[in-house]
Amino acid sequence: MDLPVIDLLVFIIYLAAILFFGISFYFKKGRTTDDYMVGGQRLPSWAIGMSIFATFVSSISFLALPGKAYLSNWNSFVFSLSIPIAALVAVKFFVPLYRKIQSQSAYYYLQERFGPWAKNYASICYLLTQLARMGTILYLLALPMNALLGWDISSIIIFTGIFVIIYASMGGIEAVIWTDAIQGIVLISGALVCLLTIMFSMPEGPGQIVEVGREFDKFSLGSYGLSFTEATFWVILIYGLFINLQNFGIDQNYVQRYMSAKTEKEAKKSTWMGSMLYIPVSLLFFMIGTALFAYYKVQPGLLPENLQSIVEADKIFPFFIVTELPKGVTGLLIASIFAAGMSTISTSINSSSTVILTDFFKTYSKKQISSKIEFRVLVVSGTIMGILSILVALAMTSVKSALDAWWALSSVFSGGVLGLFLLGFFSRKIKQMEAGIAVIIGILVIAWMSLTPILVTAEEWVSFRNPLHTNLTIVIGTTVIFLSGFLLNLMFRRNNKATI
Incomplete structure (x- = not known):
């Protein structure tokens, strides 16, 4: 033109x-x-x-x-x-x-x-x-x-x-x-x-x-x-x-x-x-x-x-x-x-x-x-x-859909970091190991939510796919990291008290 x-x-x-x-x-x-x-x-x-x-x-x-x-x-x-x-x-x-x-x-x-x-x-x-x-x-x-x-x-x-x-x-x-x-x-x-x-x-x-x-x-x-x-x-x-x-x-x-x-x-x-x-x-x-x-x-x-x-x-x-x-x-x-x-x-x-x-x-x-x-x-x-x-x-x-690829990648990366930041910002009690484990758990959840709609196509695996709307990936992922950090902290503190 x-x-x-x-x-x-x-x-x-x-x-x-x-x-x-x-x-x-x-x-x-x-x-x-x-x-x-x-x-x-x-x-x-x-x-x-x-x-x-x-x-x-x-x-x-x-x-x-x-x-x-x-x-x-x-x-x-x-x-x-x-x-x-x-x-x-x-x-x-x-x-x-x-x-x-x-x-x-x-x-x-x-x-x-x-x-x-x-x-x-x-x-x-x-x-x-x-x-x-x-x-x-x-x-x-x-x-x-x-x-x-x-x-x-x-x-x-x-x-x-x-x-x-x-x-x-x-x-x-x-x-x-x-x-x-x-x-x-x-x-x-x-x-x-x-x-x-x-x-x-x-x-x-x-x-x-x-x-x-x-x-x-x-x-x-x-x-x-x-x-x-x-x-x-x-x-x-x-x-x-x-x-x-x-x-x-x-x-x-x-x-x-x-x-x-x-x-x-x-x-x-x-x-x-x-x-x-x-x-x-x-x-x-x-x-x-x-x-x-x-x-x-x-x-x-x-x-x-x-x-x-x-x-x-x-x-x-x-x-x-x-x-x-x-x-x-x-x-x-x-x-x-x-x-x-x-x-x-x-x-x-x-x-x-x-x-x-x-x-x-x-x-x-x-x-x-x-x-x-x-x-x-x-x-x-x-x-x-x-x-x-x-x-x-x-x-x-x-790539078939550039936007789909971008949304999937950005969810995996950014969700984990936001959850980690919020853990550090809102609690001084969370330790390094607890934060690290929480991030790993969160990333696994985010990867499942982001990638299964793209990768899981066989009918017998449909039940394994993320049922929630794509936009909720960062919400769930961040929340999982945040809550996991606090729960792990409580568990480790109780174990330490029990050992003492």
Whole structure:
């Protein structure tokens, strides 16, 4: 599909501006590794807040949320409703904790509680999760770009990956946060322009969207029943709460932002801003999906037959962007989709390089490390993580469902770490061995819940499969680790008393 020259120019100029802006931080005089990892703790709260928001949003959100709303209803929006609860816990407990220990790594706390094994376990899980995350986003970003621009999927993956590696690995957290702030503004602007265009293109005006939406129950938040085998309101709410506790509590991406603020008060302010901004923006994406449904419902002739299938719902928004938006605006929307993807990938590259330096290189290096060597390690490790993510994305092209693969992997890794963190945070009595056994039990439960729906297909083994909804994997896994740790502690204490 050939884009008009003006749209292509808007897209190229945007990418070039982001690239040169990000690289400019590399040449900043007197720059230290502290600047690279936490921006010298002098970044303004509003920019950090925008960066937290941009970390929440990816190109998957930009395309998948409208696709979900188009296909069904606003059930997935319930995830956003859990954010204020998680944000409250973050500003009350997590932000003060990390500001107090003054470590650039989110996993130093686990070493303090349970020893080096806990930190190494969490750090390795984090790095593996980020590789899967970056690879999935690169791959899923390439799909709509292929539809929008007609470029080869593998070429888009390689181009996007190299592009982000350059400014993220060279520019450090300052480049990531400031480009995130810019890209967050572009993303919101593009989505608003799109919604307004749809609203005022309706034959009977914007109100017709509400009428069609109500007629087809598009504004429903899902069933309020207590079933745990389907995506009810309560299942999505509980899932969202645990995922967001994981984000705010143990995700290096967020912890680095807590540490980048000037003061603890500023860190809390940026946490509230970034998390609360996501709620209306995600609502905007759902509204776009519902508006698109109404738009093509009352004007069915505008939608090609090949896009009227249920499985093509995620392609409706890209089709609208290319065919219905004014010239120039299409280029802005494509830039917005790229912005969402790049902000997430650049954040992962920077945070991964920080973990590699602080948790492994500095910990196990026998020699005194100079600031110059530290900086080189950060740049090289960020580049390597970026290259590996490109390889993961290319491998995703042969996977039946990239999203299913990502959900399964992230559940196995993150669930175990969140449970371990909560054990250490809420009880000073839990010992290393008890925590280790609890994590093993939890990982086995998480692996069973995540992998049996994929691997167990024979009819005689159906009863062995996880009967609960997929979203409950992290909830059950984390709870099992948490409760197992306490039960093991009670058992060992009773055995010790009995021996005495």
